[in-house]
Amino acid sequence: xxxxxxxxxxxxxxxxxxxxxxxxxxxxxxxxxxxxxxxxxxxxxxxxxxxxxxxxxxxxxxxxxxxxxxxxxxxxxxxxxxxxxxxxxxxxxxxxxxxxxxxxxxxxxxxxxxxxxxxxxxxxxxxxxxxxxxxxxxxxxxxxxxxxxxxxxxxxxxxxxxxxxxxxxxxxxxxxxxxxxxxxxxxxxxxxxxxxxxxxxxxxxxxxxxxxxxxxxxxxxxxxxxxxxxxxxxxxxxxxxxxxxxxxxxxxxxxxxxxxxxxxxxxxxxxxxxxxxxxxxxxxxxxxxxxxxxxxxxxxxxxxxxx
Amino acid sequence: xxxxxxxxxxxxxxxxxxxxxxxxxxxxxxxxxxxxxxxxxxxxxxxxxxxxxxxxxxxxxxxxxxxxxxxxxxxxxxxxxxxxxxxxxxxxxxxxxxxxxxxxxxxxxxxxxxxxxxxxxxxxxxxxxxxxxxxxxxxxxxxxxxxxxxxxxxxxxxxxxxxxxxxxxxxxxxxxxxxxxxxxxxxxxxxxxxxxxxxxxxxxxxxxxxxxxxxxxxxxxxxxxxxxxxxxxxxxxxxxxxxxxxxxxxxxxxxxxxxxxxxxxxxxxxxxxxxxxx
Numbered sequence: 001x002x003x004x005x006x007x008x009x010x011x012x013x014x015x016x017x018x019x020x021x022x023x024x025x026x027x028x029x030x031x032x033x034x035x036x037x038x039x040x041x042x043x044x045x046x047x048x049x050x051x052x053x054x055x056x057x058x059x060x061x062x063x064x065x066x067x068x069x070x071x072x073x074x075x076x077x078x079x080x081x082x083x084x085x086x087x088x089x090x091x092x093x094x095x096x097x098x099x100x101x102x103x104x105x106x107x108x109x110x111x112x113x114x115x116x117x118x119x120x121x122x123x124x125x126x127x128x129x130x131x132x133x134x135x136x137x138x139x140x141x142x143x144x145x146x147x148x149x150x151x152x153x154x155x156x157x158x159x160x161x162x163x164x165x166x167x168x169x170x171x172x173x174x175x176x177x178x179x180x181x182x183x184x185x186x187x188x189x190x191x192x193x194x195x196x197x198x199x200x201x202x203x204x205x206x207x208x209x210x211x212x213x214x215x216x217x218x219x220x221x222x223x224x225x226x227x228x229x230x231x232x233x234x235x236x237x238x239x240x241x242x243x244x245x246x247x248x249x250x251x252x253x254x255x256x257x258x259x260x261x262x263x264x265x266x267x268x269x270x271x272x273x274x275x276x277x278x279x280x281x282x283x284x285x286x287x288x289x290x291x292x293x294x295x296x297x298x299x300x301x302x303x304x305x306x307x
Numbered sequence: 308x309x310x311x312x313x314x315x316x317x318x319x320x321x322x323x324x325x326x327x328x329x330x331x332x333x334x335x336x337x338x339x340x341x342x343x344x345x346x347x348x349x350x351x352x353x354x355x356x357x358x359x360x361x362x363x364x365x366x367x368x369x370x371x372x373x374x375x376x377x378x379x380x381x382x383x384x385x386x387x388x389x390x391x392x393x394x395x396x397x398x399x400x401x402x403x404x405x406x407x408x409x410x411x412x413x414x415x416x417x418x419x420x421x422x423x424x425x426x427x428x429x430x431x432x433x434x435x436x437x438x439x440x441x442x443x444x445x446x447x448x449x450x451x452x453x454x455x456x457x458x459x460x461x462x463x464x465x466x467x468x469x470x471x472x473x474x475x476x477x478x479x480x481x482x483x484x485x486x487x488x489x490x491x492x493x494x495x496x497x498x499x500x501x502x503x504x505x506x507x508x509x510x511x512x513x514x515x516x517x518x519x520x521x522x523x524x525x526x527x528x529x530x531x532x533x534x535x536x537x538x539x540x541x542x543x544x545x546x547x548x549x550x551x552x553x554x555x556x557x558x559x560x561x562x563x564x565x566x567x568x569x570x571x572x573x574x575x576x577x578x579x580x581x582x583x584x585x
Contacts, residue, residue: 028550036410036548048552056562063545063553065365065394070545074552077563220364272365272546273355274408 005289006296007282009043009263011241012164012189014126016043016098016264019297020254020278020285023245023268024049024102024128024168025074029088030095036275041282044098046166046266047084049130050118051103052110054080059212064201069220069247070269071199073213076104081117093123100126100166111157119161126163129154132170132195144170147182154186166243168192176230177237184240192243192266193234194227219269221247228260235261235302249277251284258297259304318357319384319409321401330459330466331389331431332399333372338409340382345412346374347419348439349539349572352411353547354386356397365545366408367394368567370434370516373441374412384409387434387466413547415572417537419443423452423511425500426475427525429459429493432517435539437467439514440474452476452511454500458493458521462486493517494524501532512537514572519580526575536575542566 007018022045027033030045039045057077064071079087084101092099101124103114111129118124131144131153143153154167167183169176171194180191196217201210209215227246234242244262248254249270257265270277285297294300319336326332346352353366372387390396401407417439426436436455443451453475459465460483471478479496480488489496504511515525516539529536544554547567554566559577564570 025552026546026550032549048550057552057555060555060557061543062555063543063551065363068364070365072545072551072553074555077552077555269545272551275410275546275548 004295005286006298007286009241009297011126011166011243011264013162014044014098014100014164014189018043018282018285019258019262019264020282021045021098021100021243021264021266022271022278023266024130025072026268026271029084029092030097030099031091033271033275034095037271038276038279039095039097041279042097042267043264044100044125046100046102046128047088047092048078049076049102049104050078050081050084050114051076052081052105052113054078054083061210061212062216064210064216066199066201066218066220067222069218069222070272071201071211071216071218072196073211073216075213081114085117085121089121089123098125099123100128100164102128102130102168104130108153108156111153112160115157115160119157119163124163126166126189127157127161128166128168128192129157130168130195132168132172144179145173147178150179151182151186154183154188158187164189166190166192168195170195171226171230171246172198176234180234180237180242184238188240190241190243190264191234191238192245194223194230194246197223197226219247221249223247224249224253228256231257231262232260232304235305241301248281249273251281251288254281254285255288255300258300259302261302261305263298263301317409318406319354321403321405321407322383323403324399324401327466329461329463331387333385333387333466334398334401334407335383335385336407336409337377337381337383339380341380342376342382345376345382346371346384346438347412347416348442349416349435350412350414351547351571352384352386352409352413353544354398354410355394355408356401357406357408358397362397363394365394366410366547367398368413368541368544368547368571369398370431370539370571371412371438372434373438375445387431387437389431410547414567414570417514417539417572419446421451421512423454425454425456425497425511425513427456427493427497427513427515427517427521429457429517429521430464432515432521432539433457433467433471435516436514437471440471444474454511455479456481456493456497456500457488458482458517459487460484492524493521494528497525497528501528501534514539515575522575523580526578526580529575537572538575538578539571540566540573540578541571
């Protein structure tokens with residue numbers, strides 16, 4: 001007897017075929033992965049952060065490996081809004097998965113401009129506001145440090161976004177819960193967390209910081225337990241689906257994040273190690289559901305909190 | 308259950324690990340792959356041991372030392388690896404029968420339509436030239452004249468000399484301690500040859516791969532003789548296939564480009580060797 005599993009997830013007016021998605025900054029503009037991963041196996045992808053103008057990014061070295069992870073300081077290098085629409089989007093439209101545009105700005109006006117341009121555009125199924133990049137002086141991060149400012153920004157952007165609106169929070173705050181509540185009250189369809197944690201490494205031969213930008217964002221399995229706790233806490237106050245991100249490496253990590261309260265997960269740094277890893281995760285998730293007699297993936301979400 | 312996709316990363320089984328002493332080791336592997344996946348000289352693989360993330364989290368970019376077709380379903384890929392840090396140390400320790408996670412071939416390679424080439428290599432930078440010289444001879448392009456300039460600190464830093472002698476027209480070796488070839492840096496014999504042949508009409512290109520100060524010196528020499536020079540740059544990278552943007556290289560015309568996709572082989576005239584990270 002075969003059991004039909006319902007893996008679909010709804011976020012706002014967007015339906016993802018399954019809860020496994022690809023994190024911003026780790027999957028380019030989608031097509032880079034087309035030859036390495038069967039994109040039918042993932043629900044959607046979040047683009048490299050898009051700004052109004054193109055950005056060159058930070059000086060190299062930009063990455064360094066650390067225990068069970070890595071630190072990056074790419075600096076939001078991207079092609080800019082117009083090139084994204086003209087050069088990237090035509091190819092993105094041909095891909096068999098949802099595309100959520102990750103955007104960031106330095107000002108309210110930047111976010112409004114990006115939301116106006118992308119918030120109701122064929123091929124862009126959602127917008128993720130990046131309020132949390134640790135690697136640029138004004139990577140939207142200051143909007144993610146005060147719940148009142150965050151609320152005002154999301155409320156300003158919301159009317160321009162007809163597709164699903166995700167808000168990506170910073171983990172570099174004492175308590176994420178007021179931010180989750182503020183984002184949702186202002187109309188976000190989902191809160192994404194966590195972004196990378198501010199970190200650095202030092203080169204003992206040169207006796208200098210290893211990264212050209214001095215500090216960067218830590219990702220990979222090293223941050224998974226921290227992310228899991230933040231998602232557990234966010235779920236306590238969230239009324240909308242939570243998107244869990246942070247060091248997901250295998251199918252059992254996916255299950256852990258769902259149990260903690262994530263309705264959707266983003267796979268990030270694991271793609272660098274194995275671009276096909278989301279297929280293995282999906283396989284493992286289905287097997288886990290089968291073994292535990294769970295027909296609908298939503299039944300797993302938040303289960304670790306008890307009845 | 309789902310049908311898993313055809314993955315471009317494979318498990319490469321270690322066939323042999325030849326100790327080259329101070330110079331490192333040569334690792335021969337086999338993968339199940341068709342001839343269409345045969346790497347071009349100058350391309351690279353992302354490589355790490357199959358063991359867990361405790362050993363090393365990210366794969367390391369390693370140039371192919373050689374690549375040949377074994378049969379319709381098998382390729383033999385070899386690598387020259389020297390210990391620079393924990394990642395390369397983990398690779399050097401692999402034993403026959405161990406499996407390596409292999410993603411490749413990746414990146415731009417060297418052109419194969421050259422008339423004559425001068426190859427300037429040092430350290431692990433000899434790997435793509437070993438591959439290139441062998442591939443030129445295998446494709447029966449015997450009219451291509453290959454001059455190799457090969458330098459190291461000492462004679463023990465110059466592996467593969469016999470193999471290389473069999474495929475190149477002339478090897479100019481140099482060692483800083485004078486134990487093999489000319490005394491000093493590899494740029495000295497290059498200077499001498501450029502004095503003789505540099506300004507005459509004979510077509511040749513200069514390719515270089517090795518320590519950055521060496522590549523910089525070679526690029527400047529080539530420029531002063533109006534010769535095109537291609538360099539193969541080594542950069543830190545996380546993914547190897549164009550998404551992490553960790554391997555940014557500053558290109559004079561294009562801004563930051565990706566060392567893994569647009570590189571690693573690039574025209575030296577487009578690079579600024581004064582940058583701190585190089």
